[in-house]
Amino acid sequence: MAVKNFDTSTARPSTFNRQNPSLATLPVEVIYRILDNLDILTILISFRNVCTRLDSIIDDYHRFKACTKLDFTHEKFDEQSLHDLIHGLENNRTLKELHLRCKKIDDRKICCLSNVLRKNTTLLNLILSNNLIRSKGAQHIADLLNENKMLQKLDLGWNSIGCDGVFYIANALRDNHILTELCLEINNIGNQGVEYLSDALRNNTTLIRLVLSNNNIDNEGARSLADMLEQNQSLTTLVLSENKIDSNGVKYLANALYHNEALTRLNLRLNRIDSTGAQYFADALIRNKTLVELHLGWNQIDNQGAEAFANMLNYNRTLGVLHIGYNKIDCQGRQQLTDAILKAQSLVDLHLASYNRNI
Template sequence: MDNKTSPSLLTLSVELIFRILDNLHESTILFSMRNVCAQLNTTTDAYRRYQAFTTLGLTNNHFGADGAQRVAEALRNNTTITTLKLGGNQVGDKGAQYLAYALRNNTTVTTLHLSTNQIGDKGVQDLADVLRNNASLATLDLEYNKISDLGAKHLADALRNNTTLTTLYLDYNHIGAVGVRYLADALRNNKTITILKLKGNQIEDRGVQYLADALKNNTRLTTLDLASNQIGTIGGQHLANALRNNTRLTALDLASNKIGPIGVEHMADAIRNNTTLTTLDLKYNQIGAVGAQHLASALRNNTGLTTLDLSSNQLEALGAQHMADTLRNNTVLTTLHLEFNEIGAVGAKHLADALRNNTTLATLKLGCNEIGALGAQDLADVLRNNTTLTTLDIFLNEIGAVGAQHVADALRNNKTLITLNLRKNEIDAKGAQHLGDALQNNTTLKILDLFDNKIGDKGIEYLAGALRNKAILTTLDLTSNDIGDKGAECMADALRNNTTLTTLYLQYNRIRDKGAQHLADALRNNTTLIELDLFKNNIGNEGAQHLADALGVNTTLSRLNVFLNPIQDGLRIHVKELVARNNLKGKS
């Protein structure tokens, strides 16, 4: 018998190896093609996609410490990867040690995401040791890692000398006042940290005092997140004292604490003359109408704050009135969140009246406030002539078809609104008809959210008519609207010639194989839709095959979700592969 030599990958031409690499995922190339031999390393290094491979995304793969070791080994010789996304992999302290060792000499990785990895204080110690000498890492994400005060101390010691790290995420760990004291002491000398996130720890008022003292002299920190930290009135006062002197902080998140009206009064006094803070998040802080009054008074003089979140603060109509009084004269606030405040139709009227004169507010969020059709009418009346508001969110407000008609009438003349959220408002088919008619004349609205509005097939017919004609919508959310095959057919007819819609959400509807076939037929001609979400309908193998056949022609759809439909695994995977092909073409 003749001795035959089995063909080897190394005997192939470079061009053939490149063609093989074309069909491999970047992580497969990194782990399986590199470090095999010098010849293959040289070929891989010359491959175009490998040279452009800057982000390694391996989130939620649960590969443990062994997987972290493989990543570390791949990093030792790699000179292209700048971002590592390794969250949710349970690497533990041992895996953190492997990665830390690889980063000692690495000079290209600038962003490392290690959230939800059970790293603990021991793993943090190894990473902190690296930070003392590493000269490239700029962002470190250590959220959800069971880090205590001891781990915070390790990081603080490293921060005293580190000159490159600018962003540190420590959300949802076990850091208390003692740990924050270590970090605060480090901030007095650190010259690079600009973003520090400590949401969901146990800092309390005492810990806030340490941070506030550091903020008085710190000239680098621009963003501080202290949400969900059991901070009360006294903590609010400490932060207020810091804001009087600090000239650098631009964003402060205090959501889900217990600052209350008195704590907010202290903060309001501080921001009267503060000119650097632009974003303040105070949602879920029990400030009430009294707290809103203090803030409203301060905003009359403040010239820096552009974004204010007062959601879920029991403001009611009186609190809305106080904010409205401010809006009449304030010339800097561009975004205002007042969701979940029970302001009612009366509160909506106060705000609407203020918007007649306001020339700066661009985003107003009033979700879940019981404004009803009457409140919608007052807001709609303002929209006819308002020239600054670009985003209006009034989800879950019981406006019904009548309220939708008021909003639709306003859209006929409005020239500035870009985003409109009407989800969960029971507008039904009649409300959809009003909106569809208005959209045929509107030339600015691009994003429309109609999630859970009982629109049905009849309502879709009206919206589809608008898409066929002059509507310029780019995103339409029709999730949970009792849409069946007939509604899918109407939407498909619109998609055949529509050249603006890029995102269509049809989750939680009643679309079956026939409806999927209609959509698939439309996709053969449509060249603009990028995302189609059909999650949790009733599409079977036949419908999935129609979609797969359409993807054989369509090269622009890069996101198609058919999860939780009764489709065989093999066919579902085939559809997923076709979408992935489109994704790859889009990146090339």
């Protein structure tokens, strides 16, 4: 049978040969409708860095532009999702605050995250507490602090950085002029780690809040911090709760308050301070004109310490908050403090909770 000639140039293309639509070719309005049905995490993980056109569309998408904070606290990431999230942060220009308290970030992942964020120009707050970061990871974070020119708040609490890791962080603080808040609670940095930080902060002019709770710091560490406070004039908040500082360590800190004109909040909750330490602070606060909040709750201060603070209130015109609850102060000491408050011109908040609610 003869076969007729067929002109393929005029033939109608078959359905099979038509170009299939893709995210790279779909109209913008259609892509927006797809994005409307996805959460921000899915967009960040699955849609970013697919192609230049899609990134440009997402950058202009109203929900993505408005997303300045992502909180993945206790998020159950698998290995691939966490990798994709870090990759999705590349070239991000909207996030100002990122929380990754997920118990998944180890030294290797910190390396990847730090590399992504080194040139970031928008992120201000990075929360990495409750993870698996050790000294090698701290080194990567220090590299980040050396290059990033935007990060202001860094939370590394509840990790395992240790004094070796803090060495790297401290060295970064010598040249970093951006970071204002640093949290290192529960990292077992000890007195040696405190010494590294204190040396770095003597001339630092930007860090205003330092949290060192529960780090096995004793009087030696308190002495290092006191020496730093005599020179540093930018740190306004120092948190040393749940350590091993007794009244001998307090003596160093109190002496620093005679010279320091920057510190406004000092927290020594749950240490080993007795009334001798209270007397050291009371004497210093007669002259100090900057401290507005002192937290000494859950220590070993008795009526003698209460009397020292009561006498101090006759002279101090700056202290606004005094926490001395859950000590060994009974009715007599409480009455002395109450009488002093009635005459005080500055103290507006006194915390005097006791173990025995009938006292």
